[in-house]
Amino acid sequence: MKEKFYQYIQDLQDTITSGLEEIDGQAKFKEDIWKRSEGGGGRTRVIENGAVFEKGGVNISGVHGKLPKAMQSYFNVGDVDFFACGLSLVLHPKNPMVPTVHANWRYFEMYDSEGTIVDSWFGGGQDLTPYYLFDEDARHFHQVCKTACDKHNADFYPLYKKKCDEYFHNAHRCEGRGVGGLFFDYCKKTGNMTMQDWYDFVTEVGDSFLEAYVPIVERRKSISYTDIQKDWQEIRRGRYVEFNLVHDKGTLFGLKTNGRIESILMSLPPQVQWRYDHHPEPDTEEARLVEILKNPIEWV
Numbered sequence: 001m002k003e004k005f006y007q008y009i010q011d012l013q014d015t016i017t018s019g020l021e022e023i024d025g026q027a028k029f030k031e032d033i034w035k036r037s038e039g040g041g042g043r044t045r046v047i048e049n050g051a052v053f054e055k056g057g058v059n060i061s062g063v064h065g066k067l068p069k070a071m072q073s074y075f076n077v078g079d080v081d082f083f084a085c086g087l088s089l090v091l092h093p094k095n096p097m098v099p100t101v102h103a104n105w106r107y108f109e110m111y112d113s114e115g116t117i118v119d120s121w122f123g124g125g126q127d128l129t130p131y132y133l134f135d136e137d138a139r140h141f142h143q144v145c146k147t148a149c150d151k152h153n154a155d156f157y158p159l160y161k162k163k164c165d166e167y168f169h170n171a172h173r174c175e176g177r178g179v180g181g182l183f184f185d186y187c188k189k190t191g192n193m194t195m196q197d198w199y200d201f202v203t204e205v206g207d208s209f210l211e212a213y214v215p216i217v218e219r220r221k222s223i224s225y226t227d228i229q230k231d232w233q234e235i236r237r238g239r240y241v242e243f244n245l246v247h248d249k250g251t252l253f254g255l256k257t258n259g260r261i262e263s264i265l266m267s268l269p270p271q272v273q274w275r276y277d278h279h280p281e282p283d284t285e286e287a288r289l290v291e292i293l294k295n296p297i298e299w300v
Helices: 002-024 069-075 135-150 156-167 195-207 209-220 227-246 249-256 261-267 285-294
Strands: 030-035 040-048 053-066 081-093 100-111 117-129 180-187
Touching: 002 040, 002 053, 002 081, 002 100, 002 195, 002 209, 030 261, 040 261, 053 261, 069 249, 081 209, 081 261, 100 195, 117 135, 117 156, 117 195, 117 209, 135 156, 135 180, 135 195, 135 209, 156 180, 180 195, 195 209, 249 261
Parallel strands: none
Antiparallel strands: 030 040, 040 053, 053 081, 081 100, 100 117, 117 180
16 A cells, blocks of 8 residues: 555656646746655655745655654554655745645554554645635635545545644634645544545545646736735735644654655745734724634535
């Protein structure tokens, strides 16, 4: 399974970066191949200063070795070996009318001293973070997510949509990071789901990403905007940074396993503002966004 899924994310990386270069029309992804001294490595691709994307990354990695002590405590296990692979992407558009997007699809194995697999699971999801909320964009993103889920189990979309709202939540701000999407983790073999079934589901979601995001970019990338609206985008980006550095499990795992720091922190936007005690003016689009982030909506 690990070879199969790693091949899948290599191919998906090619598909997604090609699609994003086409929509940007100016910038190209820079590629870094890197190795991890403890075992494994990855392929990082970053786009910057484009016509559409101010900064973005589409990264794959496959790492293995001894599970570090800090992560042993996290998983409540003893000395074990592990393998982890996944694709992670974050895109920060230039135009504040275009939402930031994040996605991740991953697979994990743990082994005993004999090298036998003692645990394995899939995880992942995709979520949307707008700065100016167009309801039809949120509905489109969620509809694509629901369609992908419904092909496998009608219970998946409401379950993983709820988990996404709960996970991508800045508890210290009492607000969501964005308008959500899907989040699933520890997807293991059960009575009615084999690991092949989970593979089929996760790859279905991965294959849906461009369909979920590109039409939104196409609709919004040429809308004119003001300096005030750009300021608001950068203030909201600050909340994005706060989540990634304070709450995100993927960032924590990368830092605790001696991951490649440039790849881990590629998710951070290039221009951010933190203004003291900033609140949007009442009855504005900015205030409407904040109110919805405090009270998640059922978009489809």
